[in-house]
Amino acid sequence: MQRRLFLRTGSASALTLALAACGGGGGGGSELSTGVTADGIGPGSTSRRAVDGPDTYPFGARLDPYVAGILPSASADQMDAVIRRSYDAWKARAIVDVPTVRGGKAVKFGNSGAYLTVSEGIGYGMLITVLMAGHDPQARSLFDGLLTTVRARPAYSIPEHGRWLLDWRLTIDGSSTDAAGGGWNAMDGDLDIAMALLMADRQWGSSSGWNYKQEAINTINAMAAWNMKPDGTTKGMATPHVSRTSDYMTGHFRAFKRATGDALWDRAIDRSYQLVDRMQSVFSPNCGLMPDFIIHTDTANPIPSPGGYGDFVDTEGYYFANAQRNPWRWGTDYVTSGDTRWRDVCNKLVSFIERDTGGQANRISAGYHLDGFAMNRSYEPEGMIGPMLCGAMVDPRFQGFLDNLWNWNAGNFTTDYYDSELQLIPMIVASGNWWNP
Template sequence: MKRRIFLQSGSAAVATALVGCGGGGGGSSSDAAVAAGTSADTATGTTVTTASAAPTGPANLASPANPASPTTATTSSSAPAQQQATSTVPGIAYPFGSRLTPYVAGILPNNASNAQMDAKIKSFYDAWKPNIVSVPTIPGGKALRFSSSYITVSEGMGYGMLITVIMAGYDANARATFDALLTTVRARPAYGIPSGSGGPYLMDWRLDASGNSAGDGWNAMDGDLDIAMALLMADKQWGSTGTWNYKQEALNTIGALKAWNMKADGTTKGLPSANNNRTSDYMVSHFRAFKRATGDSVWDLAVDRAYWLLDNIQTTYSPNCGLMPDFIINTNTSTPAPSQGYIGDGTSTEGYYFANAERNPWRLGTDFVLTGDTRFKTICQRLTTFMQKDCGGSPGSLSIGYHLDGSSMGHSWAPTAIAGPLQCGAMVDASFQPFLNSLWTWTSSNFVTSYYDSELMLIPMIVASGNWWTT
């Protein structure tokens, strides 16, 4: 079991988290974020906070005539057929900003136009991208920098690949960067996992400062889930006839995830017990994409199991708040429960809405706007209703985390990693429009480039702006 220490950006508060061995979570690296400085973004009038030391309209929502108009969320439990326009950028199917495939449900911020939102995201992407660095021991390899002690973790590699494939069309070098990240992923497989269980196609969860394996050969499921999804998106974005066959690489990783990280009934597995798991691994939109790519019904089961577990936990342990813990135990029974601590990340906070579960609104809200599955709208509504009330509609007043009864874990640092993903949770219903607008404005005004918080702000902003798409 390997543990990493995180220092949240701009604070002196430390949270520990275990990554690898099929579990793990995130936060900003302790040896990454020191004193913060600011730089003005003259293009957008935004202040971007950076660490001084190396840190670890879619058509149905925003019409061209009124790009900031709100819409009421749909109530369909299945995805309506979508019409897709054609890209005008040679070699790129979904150039950033094109919004070629409409979301089928939900709302967007209506206090900024598409052009204004895109300008913010481009500026933040430009501020974020220098964190992608060359890997000394892997020729041609690059990595999303995690800390001075560990150049990267697989979680970060997944984030980097998702972001770069989405930003193609704005960034002329996006594909080259994506390929360099993939080179590192494949150069450092999870060697502790037998080949027959997919080891060559899962990534060692952590690499040292030089880029050598430092995770004892085990994978972290969240990293490999995002890597697999990014590969499917790369196939759709660029095709698979170049240096890498993205589609085949995706299928290889999806098969390995099924073999190593999934039960036959669709439940995700954790360690030290396969009957533990992490709620932020319930990437239901990814599961649906894997089903489309493979035809394997286990991914349908994974969607259903994720909903059942989340609904059970919310209604049993957080009926007044709709909160979810970082980790769940006893997933093989009819009475799953929040972790009491020290079974996943190796911390006492595993049963709280904290460093892992704070990603859930991003994952689940994204699925709703893409599919209209009202089960995940319900999960997000419960949570977002509580969060909106708790902070009085002012995102800067959010806690850094919550006990499942809604009591605060404190305000030791700015709630960047809470507020960023919550944008997607607020997208599920028009009643959250003012709160969504406030979340967009606050996130746009408080962007940081330190690891984890940065990605948990940038990716949800891409989703909230209407720029996300799936395969």
């Protein structure tokens, strides 16, 4: 069941400028306006031929041990077997050709008859394929096919920087139109795309085929200019003082700082923590929850969204369809960086979830009010249960809960869009197979 809505990001003033400049945008006109063709060929890019090469970090290698946290009690071989099997099922369902982009691939957007893909899904797909190289001999060609689509479908309504960002939603034939994504980007998709590109540079190098490193830097710098405030706060398009907590991908921010040297990404980590700490301490002191969206980020007193500001729905102030990804992002950051702020954030959240469920993964609600009220226990929400794996990795006292979460995800893997990716990537992290560029 598809439950996702999306925040489009940028600034209100630029929105007016872009709409005036693009003349409505969409279709082939969007490609011509940026110099990027349907073949994915554009300025700053290298040859588009697929180049075979060694995988320098093959799946299962575990070359970079985690610096903190715990792993499930299952053996590495057992966990890798589960992930390989899950990946193969995901790949068979998820990866599709893009009819209007030669050589383009996409991650299929649910069962919608109107839309082929969203940028968030392509970002997930790029992370997954770069991590699964070494298991899947097609991993690089799939990754390059996804990247081909990224560069063939730029965020055409964004002046100057849009060529390095992805139109957030494509029609069923893979076209950009004003009625689909409108030529605007979604920050979460571009964050994962940039991170995956940096990982691809480590995995395959950038000396032949795509220049992954430069493509990553181009996207990182475009997000710095378009999606970020100078103090490190992420921002929304029509509502620049609205921030989505699931955009606080602090591990990605560390990688972006290493790649570019831009201190903005250090400020982004600090600002993300300030906002999350306030949500937990002031608005969810007994549960450690945080909302999908925070508003009034330009003031000293940001608050959870009352609804209608981010995804333009009534559930924006709850721990729900966006915030459910947070323990995955922050648990991953903690085990690889050792930054104890994110251990403490996850500790508060996971402690409540463990109490609420009696340590049973299948009792997790599909969402929570910030006071801990469970919104829906009528089904087992894979997209809520998967990310909790990484949150439970931060402290040995969660070992029993972590093992229960691993066993449940391993035995209940779905291939439905969004839930599938929110199980597969956290399982990769929990198994010790995540790594940084």
